[in-house]
Amino acid sequence: MFCAITPAFAIDPLPFKDAAQRERFQHLTSQLRCMVCQNESLDASNADLARDLRHQIFEMMQQGKSDEQIKQYLVARYSDFVLYDPPLKASTMALWFAPPALVVVGGIVVFVLLRKRAKPAAQIAMNETGDDW
Amino acid sequence: MIPELGQLALILALLLSALQCVLPIVGAWRDHRPLMATARPLAVGQFVFVGIAFGILTHAFLAQDFSVAYVAQNSNLQLPWWYRFPAVWGAHEGSLLLWVLILDIWTLAVAALGGKLPERFHARVLGVLGFVAFGFLLFSLTTSNPFARLIPAPMDGADLNPVLQDPGLIMHPPVLYMGYVGFSVAFAFAIAALLGGELQSAWVRWSRPWTNVAWGFLSAGIVAGSWWAYSELGWGGWWFWDPVENASFMPWLVGAALVHAQAVTDKRGGLRAWTLLLAIFAFSLSLLGTFLVRSGVLTSVHSFAADPKRGVFILGFLAVVVGGSLLLYALRARFVAGGKPFALASRETLILVGNLMLTVAAATVLLGTLYPLVGEALDIGRISVGAPYFGFLFMLLMTPLVLALPFAPLSRWGKADPASWKRAAWRIVGLSVLAGIIGWILGARGFMPLLGVTAATYVLSGTALYAIKRWKEAPAGKRYPLEMFGMLCAHVGVGVFIAGAILTRSLSVEQDVALVPGQTAHVGAYDFRFDGVAETQGPNWLAQQGTVEVSRNGEAIVTLHPQKRTYPRGQVQTEASIHPGVFRDLYVSLGDPIGPSTGPGGTNGEWALRVYDKPFVRWIWAGGLLMMLGGFCAAADKRFRVRREAPEAVVETPSIPTRPAEQNA
């Protein structure tokens, strides 16, 4: 919709208390997805709703809400879709655990194959002479 | 009339590619030399006709022929000529033609430079490349004809998307495609080897320079894309883990694994099946990337307009090419055991660790990219997978690789000396800690900046240690063969990249400020004084241009001019102004006026600006370019020049005593 024709990114000065709060805000909004321009984070999106939500998040920060509370607030209204960092639950088990599982399985396969194929170190002559490149 | 000639040229190229696929492969199968000999002229002919088609499309852009629908959609009377040229590949149809053209350039190079390869092998390689070209030409002609007419022709075209009106567009796609498509050569070599049963390590030595060059181009293409996004999109990021970026990153990761696996196979004869598989994977992921970008199955920033017909076609083609290759692999690769033995502690093992981590990283990127699709298919709700997921897992997966990296060159093939590892480890860790302390003194406070400094030093000092060792041990003139120099370059590139990526991320300061002319913002150690906004004009845009004086401790550094451009169709595009530097970039982009404006054009009121201080950001791209250089240098090594031996002989490394194929048969 509007995203396609305004590739300009949002510049939205807000009166943060201090640098730490600004960084926290930038970090949090960059991890949230804009519902209107779905390829953009809330941090970057110029969509009207993104601006409203940024201001809402800013307000909640002033009220002392934690990042987790702010995320919950958004998830309750817009679903997990707003989180670029998918929460761990039954439907995302494979997403989070497949990579470590692959490392473990791959590591075991490599190790077993090496053990089967590799000769004991003593039987391999060290390639002392000549160029070892 | 001329565009129809372009279409005719494409049809002829399609016919030639069909012949190029069938005749040489049949010839190689029947051992029929005249048939095999058709491969080269057919490849040349196909290149000529695709080149003609490409030239005609370029001419249509330069001549502003809006009766061609593709030109009408992606150009405009006001578009300057230097952007009309890259506009040829600014959207789906034309970029597909560029894809085929680059495939033909690679094919031509193989035809020209591969003359000393065994005849049957060479014929098969060109045949496989012909099949890939056939698929893409058919795709272009049936679903994405760049020469389709628009009658009656409009008076003026829509416009090239302003985001694409940037020098980045000239560079990024051709270089990226050189990499993407370049893996087709390693792929074709692998398939030719599987088809012919020539599964010695010889094919690997022949294909190594091709793989290295393709990987080098892919590195450069990704760097160009990253730099383009950074300078053009106006929000200072350099990597977003967007599906389209991931599409180019997956073949890069597998390509990096392939480069190393091929080295093992070439030199030691081991990992043959794995190398074959990686060669298939690398190109399959290139094709997969093409599918993801062009089918519209994923939501993405810069994917092409979705058309289910195109998606179905590429999916079918993907299924045939990749499915067929993997099936062939399953049937034939059992003949490929062998190689010199090696101990658990050896260079081979360390390279395997690296291979495992790179492959799992590629699989993770694939999983994260496709998981939202899985969620939709299984109807378990829509989820988003973005930078936090990829960044976290990628760091985790790359840690063992980075830890192992300096030790692989320092280890011997076959059997390493653990005592030498220990000595090297003390030095490397000592230097890294020292660098961390110096970094701390210079102001790198906090976990992440220190991690960046120590990790980069770890890689760089380890690489230097090996360079020194060679200097001491090898005779002059034989110290650094080009292949090794390439390795050193690329590993230094990894170190430089790590420094850039981690330090930029942890030390950047980003601030949105509202300033009236004359007012100053303090960001990081710098003062940014806003001196108002004036109207300015380019060839096809009007802009509001801000003036920002940057100084540090009262000392003037630079004057920046960020713009907000308006293009003929009313598209607005921010144009950041960047002061590049070796150790930091200063970066300003211009937002909107805030509140009621006072002067004409609202130039005297308060304006929103985004200001960045980005330390070490150039190191990210410098690292990538060093990796590219590494790939190119390694490929240039004279070891890889094919020498013609007895006709039809398999160039056999003396290390392999018998042909395993015979053992198994």
Next chain:
Amino acid sequence: MSARLIPFAVFALLVVLFGVGIVWNEHHDASYVPSPLIGKPAPAFDLPMLDDASQRVRKHDLLGKPYLINVFASWCFACGDEHPVLMEYADRIGVPLIGYDYKDKPADAKAWLAQHGNPYAQVIADESGATAIDFGVYGAPETFLVDAAGVIRYKHIGPLTPQVIAQELEPAIKAAQDSTR
């Protein structure tokens, strides 16, 4: 041999997934994100009426029978597409249709309704869009079905069409009415 078939098998699964993806995309709008509010009480609201800003409508004013909330705006292009459908069906669907004017200047909205006709039983105005955040609105038009107990039963994102009304909305309304009795 069997181990070497693993890559092929994994790839075959991928192809199936992509096939499903292509089909899914043909039948779904990729920007449609199901609301987590379905089956949950509608958020409390307290908004002025468009025609008379001094009068306010609260959630508990509407309890007791099912109703539809249709989010629209004068600036919303797709709402113009939807409008004739609402004009045709407003009287036939059996529940009151409440207009929800979203991030709009009241004068613009009034002019828009005067020009295109007013299908709504009443129109409430959310000029700032603050309450719309509680409803999880992210683009007009959107339509919510709220039952007699004030629970959201169904939500449609994008323009209502005769097909959507017949296949999804009317059965949902019937279910909401049945559960009331």
